[in-house]
Amino acid sequence: MLRWTVIFLIVAIVAAIFGFGGIAAGAASIAKVLFFIFLVLFVVSLIFGRKATNV
Numbered sequence: 001m002l003r004w005t006v007i008f009l010i011v012a013i014v015a016a017i018f019g020f021g022g023i024a025a026g027a028a029s030i031a032k033v034l035f036f037i038f039l040v041l042f043v044v045s046l047i048f049g050r051k052a053t054n055v
Contacts, residue, residue, distance in 0.1 A: 005034040
């Protein structure tokens with residue numbers, strides 16, 4: 001999932017350089033959403049992973 005975030009971020013940067021504001025904003029918002037989903041899943045896996053090893 002982090003790979004998709006980086007891909008959309010690169011698409012947003014390239015689109016912004018070439019002047020496609022709408023595409024850049026859309027790709028940046030998708031990258032932001034994917035990053036926060038990745039962050040939440042990462043924290044959840046850390047919490048549950050530690051509980052499983054302690055048992």
